[in-house]
Amino acid sequence: MARKLKRIGIFGGSFDPPHLGHLVIAEMARRSLKLDVVYFVPAYKPPHKEGRHPSTARDRLAMTRLSLSGNARLKVSDIELRRKGISYTVDTVRAFRKLFPESQLFLIIGSDSLRQFHSWKSPRQILDEVSLIVYRRPRSVRMKASLRPMNMSFVGGPLMEISSSEIRKKIQQGKSIRYLVRDNVFRFIQRKKLYSDLT
Numbered sequence: 355m356a357r358k359l360k361r362i363g364i365f366g367g368s369f370d371p372p373h374l375g376h377l378v379i380a381e382m383a384r385r386s387l388k389l390d391v392v393y394f395v396p397a398y399k400p401p402h403k404e405g406r407h408p409s410t411a412r413d414r415l416a417m418t419r420l421s422l423s424g425n426a427r428l429k430v431s432d433i434e435l436r437r438k439g440i441s442y443t444v445d446t447v448r449a450f451r452k453l454f455p456e457s458q459l460f461l462i463i464g465s466d467s468l469r470q471f472h473s474w475k476s477p478r479q480i481l482d483e484v485s486l487i488v489y490r491r492p493r494s495v496r497m498k499a500s501l502r503p504m505n506m507s508f509v510g511g512p513l514m515e516i517s518s519s520e521i522r523k524k525i526q527q528g529k530s531i532r533y534l535v536r537d538n539v540f541r542f543i544q545r546k547k548l549y550s551d552l553t
Contacts, residue, residue, distance in 0.1 A: 363392035
């Protein structure tokens with residue numbers, strides 16, 4: 355199966371919890387760039403996030419799997435959870451390169467992450483392994499041509515004002531998160547009583 359995958363998307367994040375906006379971004383990127391599959395990669399410990407995670411890494415992995423159920427083109431990789439430690443993107447893309455040496459790899463990021471890309475560990479080495487797919491708002495400002503690497507594509511789509519932090523805040527406040535996450539994720543959060551006891 356791995357040899358047949360020619361165009362592979364890599365979509366990393368905390369996914370704490372995974373929400374419908376994540377699914378829209380991945381699916382729009384997959385369709386626009388004709389990707390064979392998009393791998394969601396939950397981070398064990400993201401380098402740009404401070405503080406503890408409100409849920410465990412295993413909880414986030416389970417929620418991500420639930421969120422992607424029913425779509426064979428969207429899959430989950432636990433590569434960063436198995437590696438542990440701080441989840442640097444450069445290490446992840448190199449690991450994917452070893453798994454899929456003959457495939458073309460694409461890293462899916464948001465326009466907010468693009469602004470921080472220069473501060474990531476080994477950004478040039480990341481670009482040696484992958485092409486960038488940047489999901490942005492339809493009316494967002496274009497980057498200057500001189501700043502754009504050749505292997506970067508922009509993908510437009512619906513404006514999704516959804517964030518994991520806002521979902522966690524709603525749970526703390528006793529507000530509904532229905533239709534912000536998939537129903538199976540919603541039930542998982544309820545069953546595990548996630549986020550409700552944050553301080």
